Structures are given as C-alpha cells and as structure tokens.
Amino acid sequence: MIYLNNAATSYPKPKEVQDAVLATFNGPLVHASRTGLEREDDDIIYLCRSRLADLFNIDDPLQIVFTSGSTEALNLAIKGLPLEGSNVVISAIEHNSVIRPVKTLEKEGKISVSIVKCDKNGYIEPQQFAEAIRDDTRAVIVNHCSNVTGVVLDIKEIAKIAHAAGAYIIVDASQSAGAVPINCSDWEIDMLAFTGHKSLFGMQGIGGLYVRKGIDLKPLKVGGTGVLSEILLQPEGFPIHYEAGTLNTPGIVSLYAGVQFILQTGLDKIIEHKRKLYEILFNELGDNPDIEIYSPLKHTSYSNFCFNVKGMVPEEVGYVLEVSFDIWVRTGLHCAPLILPFLGVEPWGTVRASHSYFTTEEEIYKFTEAVKKITTIPKRK
Ligand SMILES: Cc1ncc(COP(=O)(O)O)c(C=O)c1O
The missing domain is CATH 3.90.1150.10 (Aspartate Aminotransferase, domain 1)
Known part of the structure; x- marks a missing residue:
C-alpha cells in the first residue's frame, strides 16, 4: 500500500512513538501531575507540554491545555471566549471544526460571522482580514494551513491586524503543527489549536490548545482533577481549570514521542x-x-x-x-x-x-x- x-x-508513526505507546502497558498510568507535582522533570505530561512549547515557541508550557484534538480545542476557544453580541471573522479555508461552532453560535443569535474570500489556491492576503474586520469584531479565527490545498497563511501579519482592531487571533494549526514553523510568542498568537495525529506523529484522540496568559476563557467541561478535591468548583489556573477528567495519557505519551522525533530530526x-x-x-x-x-x-x-x-x-x-x-x-x-x-x-x-x-x-x-x-x-x- x-x-x-x-x-x-499520519501513517506510519515513527518507531519511537510506537515503542513509547507500547511501554505505557508496562506499568500503571498514574502520573505526578495528578498529585500536584507537574513541574517534576520526569513527569511525561509536563515533558510533553514542554516539548510542544519548544516546537511552538511558547513561554510557559502550562499555558497548553490537552484536549482530544483540534475540534475540542477550537470548541473550547470559540465557546470559552465572551463573544456574545460580537462579530467573528473567519476565512474561506476553514475546516468544519471552526465553521460549525461559529455557525451554531450565529444560528442561536449570539454572534455574526464574516467570511474572508480566498484565491484559486486558497491564499488570502493579510490585508483582506483588515477589510473584513468591523467595529464589533472580537475574534479572528483562521486556519494556518489549508487541509485541502496545503496553502499557508501569514499568521504574524493577520495577528497584527486583528490586534490593531482589538480582536483576538485564534489559529487552527491542525495541518501546520509539525509541518510548518510556528512561533506563538513572536507572532503574538492568542490561542493555537493543534491535533496530535497528523504531522505531530501522535495517536488519534490527543491534541491541545495554547492560550496566551491573561485570556479569560470559560472551560468546556468541569469535573475531577485528582488534586484540590475539597474545592466544590473547578480549581482555577492553567491547565487544571480546563482539564477535568482523566487525561489521555497514552495519547500524551505518543505526542511527546512524536514531537521529540520532530525536534531531534x-x-x-x-x-x-x-x-x-x-x-x-x-x-x-x-x-x-x-x-x-x-x-x-x-x-x-x-x-x-x-x-x-x-x-x-x-x-x-x-x-x-x-x-x-x-x-x-x-x-x-x-x-x-x-x-x-x-x-x-x-x-x-x-x-x-x-x-x-x-x-x-x-x-x-x-x-x-x-x-x-x-x-x-x-x-x-
Ligand atoms: C484544518 C483542520 N482543522 C481541524 C481539524 C480537526 O482535527 P481533529 O479531527 O483531530 O479534531 C482537521 C482535521 O482533519 C483539520 O485538517
């Protein structure tokens, strides 16, 4: 074949990823973060955040929240921001994991959606986003790399334009993560959604959302965190506020090995x-x-x-x-x-x-x- x-x-996965996932069956999957010790160097959960932060140039690895993939990450970003009553700008190269959440909010009468056109290869000049932004635009949500044509947009310029208008920039990096350089700090990205099973060489069912410090985001779900159990509301702070429930540890292990493979190669x-x-x-x-x-x-x-x-x-x-x-x-x-x-x-x-x-x-x-x-x-x- x-x-x-x-x-x-992606198929095949690097041998290192296969070996790392198989090794998760060799012992119980309890990890330091659920005892409140996530900064320990031998905690695979923290190490995975840390390697992702290296790959995406993120200052603080704890600003990365694990999700089941880009779809959940984008839902968290879009539904977590206080967007009600505002306009949201998206592009013609978006995936349904952006289109459907914003169109659902639009149908519920909560937001309006503007769509920026692309050329015959999917490319969009950054200036086209400036032309689409309105006074009430609060977020620009854009696909870094089209899953159809593979076209790559200039996120740094688009982010500048969004910020100049007082809007957040949310980037769908599903196709670009592990395929194209990404620099969250330099490009001043507010939120970056990624999925583990494409160019990052991880398993299906793992991904994440990077959220810039200071952004007020509502969690998609609340529940057990393994620590601070005496608190009856979801504990505050990153990443725990957004990671209710048992994490997908085998997925995180695979993602760690996949990102390590990319950084080493x-x-x-x-x-x-x-x-x-x-x-x-x-x-x-x-x-x-x-x-x-x-x-x-x-x-x-x-x-x-x-x-x-x-x-x-x-x-x-x-x-x-x-x-x-x-x-x-x-x-x-x-x-x-x-x-x-x-x-x-x-x-x-x-x-x-x-x-x-x-x-x-x-x-x-x-x-x-x-x-x-x-x-x-x-x-x-
Ligand atoms: C551009 C883009 N966005 C979002 C997604 C959704 O990723 P996932 O299904 O892993 O959540 C994909 C996957 O095909 C994609 O290509």
Missing part, C-alpha cells in the same frame, strides 16, 4: 524532504493538460497535492487509485466546504494526495505514473 492520506492522519529536514517530493509531483504532473491542480507553488506546506483529473469526479479517481494501484488518497470536500467555489470544484471537491516525511520518492513516482494512466481512461461524454 502507498499511503498518501497523511493530512487526514529537525523541522527543516522534514520540510526539505516534503519539498523535494512536492517538486517531483509538479514536475511530473504540473504540465499535464488532463489534470487541474489546486495546490500552490508558493505559500505552501509542501504536504498536499490537491487536484482533479478532467472529466472524472474525484471519487472515481480515488477508487481507481485504491483498487488498481493500492494507493490511498482522500477525495471529496475534506470537511472544508467554503473553499469549493474559489477552487471551482463544486459540488464534488478534489482528490488530495498528502505525503509525509516517511513517503519515498519511489512511492511518489508510482503515484504520478498511476495518475497519468488514469488520465488515459476514456471519459463519459
């Missing part, structure tokens, strides 16, 4: 490998008149190759790739319906091939040869 669906979930090396594969994809398929490509040559994570074969719906291409060539891609709308009209791909969406650090050049050539063969299939009139 050639796996090119890493934007959905070097993000630059990972990006360079993917850039080389991206170059092959464009060299082999870029000029093919039977293929429409939606991924950009610049402002890119080099991780997604988003395309259609002219005269075929994406599902047909995905089916042939899987059944005839044993190549796994993703087809359809990719949970990002707002981008469709800008790419000109309504109603069927696109085919997305997403490689990883573990994808080989040979696999990419097999994929491009398969796509070339598919373009020769006689089309329906």
